[in-house]
Amino acid sequence: MSRPRKVALVGNPNAGKSALFNALTGARQKIANYPGVTVERKSGRLILPTGEPVEMTDLPGAYGLDPTSPDEEVTSKVISGHFPGEAAPDVLIVVLDASNLEQHLVFAQEVLALGKPAVVALNMVDLAERDGLVLDPAVLQEELGVRVVPTVAVRRRGLTELGEAIASAEARHPGPGLTNLTQTERRVAAHAMADAAILSESKRHRLHARLDRMLLNPWLGPVILLALLFVVFQAVFAWATPFADALDAGVSWLHDTVRALMPDGLLRDLITEGVISGVGSVVVFLPQIVILFAFILAMEASGYMARAAFLMDRMMAHVGLSGRSFIPLLSSFACAIPGIMATRSITDPKDRLTTILIAPMMTCSARLPVYAVIIAAFIPNTNVGGGVGLQGLVLLALYVAGVLGAMLVALVLRRSVTKGEASGFIMELPKYQLPRLKDMAIGLWQRAWIFLRRAGTIIFTVTVVLWILLNFPQAKPGESQVDVSIAGRLANGLAVVVEPIGFNRDMALALIPAMAAREVAVSSLATTYAVDAGDNEDQQAAELGDQLKSRWTLPMALAFLAWFVFAPQCMSTIAVTRRETNGWKWPAFMLAYLFGLAYVAAGATYWIAVAAGL
Numbered sequence: 001m002s003r004p005r006k007v008a009l010v011g012n013p014n015a016g017k018s019a020l021f022n023a024l025t026g027a028r029q030k031i032a033n034y035p036g037v038t039v040e041r042k043s044g045r046l047i048l049p050t051g052e053p054v055e056m057t058d059l060p061g062a063y064g065l066d067p068t069s070p071d072e073e074v075t076s077k078v079i080s081g082h083f084p085g086e087a088a089p090d091v092l093i094v095v096l097d098a099s100n101l102e103q104h105l106v107f108a109q110e111v112l113a114l115g116k117p118a119v120v121a122l123n124m125v126d127l128a129e130r131d132g133l134v135l136d137p138a139v140l141q142e143e144l145g146v147r148v149v150p151t152v153a154v155r156r157r158g159l160t161e162l163g164e165a166i167a168s169a170e171a172r173h174p175g176p177g178l179t180n181l182t183q184t185e186r187r188v189a190a191h192a193m194a195d196a197a198i199l200s201e202s203k204r205h206r207l208h209a210r211l212d213r214m215l216l217n218p219w220l221g222p223v224i225l226l227a228l229l230f231v232v233f234q235a236v237f238a239w240a241t242p243f244a245d246a247l248d249a250g251v252s253w254l255h256d257t258v259r260a261l262m263p264d265g266l267l268r269d270l271i272t273e274g275v276i277s278g279v280g281s282v283v284v285f286l287p288q289i290v291i292l293f294a295f296i297l298a299m300e301a302s303g304y305m306a307r308a309a310f311l312m313d314r315m316m317a318h319v320g321l322s323g324r325s326f327i328p329l330l331s332s333f334a335c336a337i338p339g340i341m342a343t344r345s346i347t348d349p350k351d352r353l354t355t356i357l358i359a360p361m362m363t364c365s366a367r368l369p370v371y372a373v374i375i376a377a378f379i380p381n382t383n384v385g386g387g388v389g390l391q392g393l394v395l396l397a398l399y400v401a402g403v404l405g406a407m408l409v410a411l412v413l414r415r416s417v418t419k420g421e422a423s424g425f426i427m428e429l430p431k432y433q434l435p436r437l438k439d440m441a442i443g444l445w446q447r448a449w450i451f452l453r454r455a456g457t458i459i460f461t462v463t464v465v466l467w468i469l470l471n472f473p474q475a476k477p478g479e480s481q482v483d484v485s486i487a488g489r490l491a492n493g494l495a496v497v498v499e500p501i502g503f504n505r506d507m508a509l510a511l512i513p514a515m516a517a518r519e520v521a522v523s524s525l526a527t528t529y530a531v532d533a534g535d536n537e538d539q540q541a542a543e544l545g546d547q548l549k550s551r552w553t554l555p556m557a558l559a560f561l562a563w564f565v566f567a568p569q570c571m572s573t574i575a576v577t578r579r580e581t582n583g584w585k586w587p588a589f590m591l592a593y594l595f596g597l598a599y600v601a602a603g604a605t606y607w608i609a610v611a612a613g614l
């Protein structure tokens with residue numbers, strides 16, 4: 001039997017290719033309402049209505065076959081069959097945004113001129129209708145010489161017709177109207193084609209235009225953005241509390257139950273102190289993570305995020321970056337790894353390198369548990385007036401500190417190591433859309449799952465190993481178990497280095513396993529204190545927050561927070577930087593400068609706080 005035919009989705013960024021891919025193959029590729037979301041190719045299987053199985057590939061968006069950035073290069077190589085280890089696609093699905101037809105037809109002509117079997121998915125016809133556009137697909141079909149199928153990817157409209165069109169797509173001889181055109185000629189042709197295909201147009205985006213005038217206003221825009229972020233961080237603390245408390249109670253209950261049921265011994269201690277206290281101390285932050293992502297996903301889907309990028313462009317230009325860096329930096333608030341990969345949509349190599357180097361300073365969600373546990377223990381839950389909570393304010397300040405640090409570093413790098421001018425910013429603003437509940441639910445579920453999976457795998461493993469290192473060799477009566485343990489002795493070595501910045505031995509101990517994942521800092525503190533409590537019932541019952549309060553001073557806690565704003569405590573980030581920069585030079589540079597910054601920031605915080613009498 002011959003291999004299944006290969007079908008590839010091509011088109012401008014933000015046309016809805018990944019949404020179509022998901023709808024057709026049942027995959028869960030990330031979709032978001034701004035250009036440059038997909039930066040790698042991804043394949044999946046589907047069965048056409050004719051019963052024919054095909055292999056479908058989702059590609060990064062592109063503006064032309066001549067690549068100007070690493071992600072466009074993937075697209076152009078896959079289409080031409082030059083992608084290593086992959087045959088050229090047999091059929092192309094050219095995805096067009098119906099509400100942005102003229103622009104999207106330029107690249108479509110270039111692709112169709114290749115003469116491969118092809119189908120056009122006239123996607124987002126619902127948005128076109130909403131904006132008062134009535135289109136005639138037959139006109140486009142006539143002009144382009146291939147089947148044109150209207151679709152609404154997110155509502156699964158037109159999928160069967162699209163499948164049938166794929167099944168019957170055949171090789172063609174593109175007419176003279178398509179081949180050998182210059183880019184300018186294609187633009188002129190696109191204009192004429194769009195004009196002919198648009199039957200009627202009643203301007204109905206007045207509301208959106210007004211919204212843009214407000215949100216993109218150079219003065220009002222940043223104020224609105226800041227206010228919005230402010231609400232987000234207040235909500236992370238305020239809304240999460242009842243859920244976090246419930247989870248906390250669940251963890252305590254489990255801990256006590258297992259303790260009561262199991263016989264005394266090392267195995268019981270491993271399960272209660274290592275697994276339940278350690279991993280549980282991280283899991284309780286699930287509600288906060290979910291709330292944070294609910295806001296991020298809503299901002300992405302509505303089209304507001306792209307506006308925020310537009311607003312930030314001026315500020316980015318001041319530090320020598322382009323607004324293009326905004327989306328990768330934004331993704332880094334979830335995790336630096338997809339953020340660093342998203343830099344593939346940046347054209348200028350030095351621009352891209354700078355963005356990679358500063359991405360780890362964006363506060364990723366793995367820091368949230370660390371921040372939250374320390375803030376909850378040391379920052380009073382008071383109102384600073386007008387219903388604004390101090391805890392949320394401190395959390396916002398930590399995020400802002402990361403951003404400001406990153407901008408400062410970019411400024412320095414662009415004048416030294418990655419010298420260059422800021423490049424111009426071209427990004428089309430996506431249409432405003434109401435976030436779809438189902439997409440939000442899927443997105444949140446994915447984030448929650450990533451978090452829980454980390455807790456169940458990497459955090460679990462590291463915590464168990466740490467517990468073992470904390471319990472051997474066993475202390476004699478009268479000795480402190482942590483002091484004599486292997487982990488304790490290792491930490492004593494590191495403690496010498498971090499003592500000048502106010503860290504104690506337990507903090508030093510937390511830093512080592514936290515290289516695997518930042519959240520481990522929390523579970524490792526929880527485990528250390530649980531082991532240290534030994535048989536002391538009172539101490540055992542004390543929650544991690546109370547333990548911290550009784551063992552750390554406020555300046556120490558603040559220094560620890562400052563450390564985590566900058567420290568590159570994540571091996572995966574280093575690994576992905578190595579991959580994206582093809583060598584060890586830049587990851588080594590990143591490690592050195594970020595640890596340096598963390599050390600200075602934590603030290604300065606500690607000594608200033610001490611001097612201020614905190």
Ligand SMILES: Nc1nc2c(ncn2[C@@H]2O[C@H](COP(=O)(O)OP(=O)(O)OP(=O)(O)O)[C@@H](O)[C@H]2O)c(=O)[nH]1
Nearest residue numbers: 013014015016017018019036037038061124152153
């Ligand atoms: N209303 C409407 N929205 C759509 C449709 N198709 C996609 N979208 C939305 O449009 C946005 C972009 O969709 P994606 O699938 O990420 O676009 P893409 O072409 O893969 O973009 P890149 O990966 O950046 O090249 C998302 O917010 C989708 O929810 C559609 O037919 N109708």
Ligand SMILES: [Mg+2]
Nearest residue numbers: 017018037038
């Ligand atoms: Mg995509």
